Amino acid sequence: MGAHFITGTGTDIGKTWLACALLRHWRAAGRQVAAFKPVLSGFDPRQPQASDAGALLAALGREVSAAGLDAVAPWRFKAPLSPDMAAAREGRRIDFGQLVAFTRRAAGVYSCATLVEGVGGVMVPLDDTHTVRDWIAGSGLPCVLVTGSYLGSLSHALTALEALARVMRSGIPGDGAGVTAIAVNETPGSTVALDATLEALSRHVAGIPLVSIARDTPQAGVARLAELLCPETV
Numbered sequence: 386m387g388a389h390f391i392t393g394t395g396t397d398i399g400k401t402w403l404a405c406a407l408l409r410h411w412r413a414a415g416r417q418v419a420a421f422k423p424v425l426s427g428f429d430p431r432q433p434q435a436s437d438a439g440a441l442l443a444a445l446g447r448e449v450s451a452a453g454l455d456a457v458a459p460w461r462f463k464a465p466l467s468p469d470m471a472a473a474r475e476g477r478r479i480d481f482g483q484l485v486a487f488t489r490r491a492a493g494v495y496s497c498a499t500l501v502e503g504v505g506g507v508m509v510p511l512d513d514t515h516t517v518r519d520w521i522a523g524s525g526l527p528c529v530l531v532t533g534s535y536l537g538s539l540s541h542a543l544t545a546l547e548a549l550a551r552v553m554r555s556g557i558p559g560d561g562a563g564v565t566a567i568a569v570n571e572t573p574g575s576t577v578a579l580d581a582t583l584e585a586l587s588r589h590v591a592g593i594p595l596v597s598i599a600r601d602t603p604q605a606g607v608a609r610l611a612e613l614l615c616p617e618t619v
């Protein structure tokens with residue numbers, strides 16, 4: 386049982402929310418947890434607690450300090466843009482090799498109750514030649530794909546899975562280990578029912594567990610996902 390990479394169909398889909406919910410669930414069960422958001426754009430140093438790294442640190446029960454931020458989110462950029470653009474604004478670039486090495490080290494912290502949140506969706510550029518997909522593959526981590534239940538989410542989820550499958554089937558050593566689960570995080574106010582989204586998706590994704598995260602009663606889905614990623618017997 387290893388760490389998991391939390392990716393999604395796009396930005397604002399609920400990756401941080403779900404990661405925090407999983408961390409709190411595991412902590413309540415007495416598990417040792419770790420979490421990372423290695424690449425963070427839109428970071429406001431005056432309000433670190435409002436960032437993804439701040440949310441993860443709080444869910445870990447850790448202080449939102451400079452040391453905590455450096456440990457959890459070493460690549461922080463101010464502009465709320467894709468990481469390649471946000472880095473360029475500061476005359477910087479993300480060293481892909483260093484990012485993969487950091488993630489591989491991070492993944493070893495506490496076996497399965499360790500989460501690494503990506504950035505935006507699967508195909509977000511990190512630099513001129515790499516995307517989040519390459520990062521997942523290079524890290525060798527299995528992932529959770531977070532999607533929604535809005536109209537259009539089926540195509541977004543299946544497109545993301547296709548993109549992931551391409552690197553995972555490539556046979557390159559260190560490639561990602563696969564998709565452990567798809568978390569369907571209910572989109573508030575959607576014209577499409579959550580159950581209908583799960584049912585439709587299930588017909589197209591044989592063999593990958595689907596987990597339903599209902600807005601008003603998320604705990605059952607969070608508990609199921611927590612058990613899929615890191616069974617209580619581990």
Ligand SMILES: Nc1ncnc2c1ncn2[C@@H]1O[C@H](COP(=O)(O)OP(=O)(O)OP(=O)(O)O)[C@@H](O)[C@H]1O
Nearest residue numbers: 393395396397398399400401402403504505570600
């Ligand atoms: N199941 C949920 N219940 C309540 N609020 C939620 C839920 N899922 C997401 N949210 C809220 O929706 C917003 C976007 O979610 P979140 O920040 O987790 O997205 P993200 O995928 O991590 O985005 P990013 O790409 O910026 O990292 C946040 O305000 C979050 O608290």
Ligand SMILES: [Mg+2]
Nearest residue numbers: 400401437502
């Ligand atoms: Mg996030």
